[in-house]
Amino acid sequence: MRTFRRIRKNIKLKNQEKPSRSKELSVALQITGDFDYDIQIIRSTFEKSKDVIIREFKIGQENKLNAAIIYTDGLADSNMIQHFILDPLMNEPFDEVLANHTLESNNILRWFEKSKLTIGDIKEIPDFHELNNAVLTGNTVIIIDGNKMAISASTLGWEDRGVTEPASQTVVRGPREGFSENFRTNTALIRRKINDANLLCEQKKIGKVTKTNVAVMYIKGIVTDSIVEEVHRRLDRIDIDGILESGYIEELIQDETYTPFPTIYNTERPDVVAGCLLEGRVAIVVDGTPFVLIVPSLFIQSFQVAEDYYQRADIATLLRILRITCFLIALIGPSFYIAVTTYHQEMLPTPLLISLAAQREGVPFPAFVEAIMMEVTFEILREAGIRMPRAVGQAVSIVGALVLGQAAVEAGIVSASMVIVVSITAIANFVFPAYNMAISVRMLRFGMMGLAASFGLYGITLGLLALLLHLNSLRSFGIPYMSPFGPFILEDQRDTLLRFPHWKMLSRPRLINQNNLKRQKH
Template identity: 75%
Template sequence: MRTFRRNRKIEKLKSATESSQPDHSPDLLTGKYDEDLEMIKKAFEKSSDVILREFKIGEAKKIKAAVIYADGLADATTIHNFILESLMNETHEVVPPTHLFSQPSLLEWAKNVRLAVGNISEITHYDELYTMVLSGNTIILVDGFTGAISASTAGWEDRGVTEPSAQTVVRGPREGFSENIRTNTALIRRKIKDSNLHCEEKKIGRVTKTNVAIMYIKGIVNDKVVEEVHQRLDQIDIDGILEGGYIEELIQDETYTPFPTIYNTERPDVVAGNLLEGRVAIIVDGTPFVLVVPALFIQNFQVSEDYYQRADIATLLRMLRIICFLIALVGPSFYVAVTTYHQEMLPTPLLISLAAQREGVPFPAFVEAIIMEVTFEILREAGIRMPRAVGQAVSIVGALVLGQAAVEAGIVSASMVIVVSITAISNFVFPAYNMAISVRMLRFLMMFLAASFGLYGITLGLLALLLHLNSLRSFGIPYMAPFAPFVLEDQRDTLFRLPHWRLLSRPRLVNQKNMRRQTDAIATKQHQKN
């Protein structure tokens, strides 16, 4: 029902946008060389980076032709060596003029005889022609041919494959996605060499026309999830997509939630692992972060390195992340509740020590916590936005100096500085950055409940949080799976990880078919003994 209401809202917005804009039906190429060329020149007259080169082809050099490409987006070497030189050189293999301009003949002649480039297609509309030029392709216009020929010559400079900066590991691959969509799909193809790995592309954005690729493994993925992904992407009607965050916000199931219901990563091995579990990857051109759906809550506490270490080490680290999640969420709240309402819970020596520290502090514990948390958030944001050479040093030194000065000035107590520091360090343990931001927001709400109702307020907040998490869906899959609903088979790879030879099946709620990942090693050994 929630998805239906969201789809109706998108349809209304789309119809309103279409009604407010004039109808621009794409015009066909006329087939008249001079008119088509004049129209193209007019469209790009203010674009100095679009190159238009006219020449003549044929043995008698009587056939007028032109190539159009965008400098910087197309590979100039490919254009010169494999298009211009091939067409302008005299040869006896040129098709006679009487057959050259029939609709299929020129295209076949270009494909099979003259042009040594990878992908060649026919263009019949001006809008399609402009999009191809601005995507790095080269357009070939020939006098007498009613359409145009598009040759794949994309060759712009990109960042290349480097180590991911946001998701580092001690053991594992050091390669990360780049801003080039074709590089990203190739990195995934390197991991999964299977013809069932499908890659479907579409353009989103009326102005930017951003390339978006959808990758999944046929036979493993749930076909309904793939259909839902296509449906939601097709309903997007926006002028531009500059990063995957645009799409993430437009296709997510629930808008008003602090928790991420779509997973993002810049590691090809993580995407490959999710595809093998039956998920769908959404790759957006221009960003190194790939979206993965459906996403689960427990997925934000798992990293690829868990599967490269021994099972006992991976289990210990996962438990540590869960403990850090609880500390980051309710650490300051618990301190505020105990020191304000429940002093009897503390041992007498500790209570006396805390009372001595707070003797000169003029603010209640809640105000102390707010001051320190806001100050630390300012320092953290400043450290991120400042130049990398000085940002980290400024944030660390600033925290130490301000914390020490605040204690000496009597504004906050030393124990509060310790609590906020442990909370901040615990927040950095989360592998998923957007989950860490969610906890940072919820921490302030939990502190307010603790200051108002003590431990009862914290309990009430955690219950409300648990109910909210259980109400979330990610492309139809319960967000808290496999805990709610509880799936015993999937507990092998959640809070703890069993050895690889015990991970026999894929997640049941994510994958509805081809559940088996490997044969049962124990059953095989028993069969061999018998």
């Protein structure tokens, strides 16, 4: 028994002598300047992280001064570390400097900063908390014996996907570049579009564990200051352990209203972000995702694409009207068919009514049940096509729809006219440029079908009125969601349903921008 107690006591003493990893990660202990002690703390912190490299060496050809570099393998560029850090520190003579060096000062550290380290971004680090963050974000930290500060050198060098064409927002005419998962690449793509010193990029870290980089970008002098303040206020109140994609940020900062409609816009295209910034909006760039958030977002924005501004005004106007028409078809197409065939047959021409009656002969279900079955079947096929491997996903969704539709008609489960209506509705749903708006319509469609089955055209009218009232009650960062229709702003109608020529769009949206309204001279 005494032997067991003695062993447990020895283990306890050893644990007390060894720095605790959790303690070092949570408490911002200052760097002491005692090289052996500082390295011991760093080694205990990253004891089980084999991808964190701690390389000790002697400075100069005379080997008089202890030093070490700490970096994460895979996040830092090993070639930069070798050529711009290790070679200058290990292979050059420092007789005079080392002779004048005293352990109580940081003079030698600053001398290395100014004279020998040729890396662009260098930052002094006073404590182990900042040191850990620097190492885990791809920087290389340099510790020199006798110095109570460390140096963080920017050596980011991980592999990324590169700049490719965005998959979710393709265009016939326009730039083919899209955002990637690399945070700095994304901010650089936006700066490449807007070469102005007033384009500000304010950066912060969100997530207690992931410490994800988030940038707020806007153009000073164009954006309304209250919108920027509101964005920062909502971002600062986020208290969560991790941010893995911009969808986390979107859900945490959106206006607290229960609605299926997106009140924050997202895009993969730098030209779309640049256009929104020039209108006075704010962009939120999140590290690790190609989707950039834009606030405030308006309802009409979901039906506008970048290509509208690269085509002639008449073509862009025609396509916008087509998208709004498809929105109505996707929302009330099956509902209108259910209402007319169930309650309002007198609205149909007699030959068409006879044809529909002949098709429905032998169908055991009412029109509402037919529509529900076909819509659910199509949603299953659509989801299966998305989740399956790309090579077979499209083939399964197309062939499945054709085979099931034809088999259902021949088996007498549904009518051929219902298959046509559901197919047109599904195709119209694909016309929407904004994917999250298309999902909203898909959800609302089932509610409209229920109202049509219960009350006919009166139910559809009631549903549309309720939907219109709901849309007018929404706000996005203080801006009415249905602007410039409600409130109605005549000047802003030049870029809503219609797209006037560029030489006629003289001003920016009035509710979004209150500082610098003029785009160009008359």
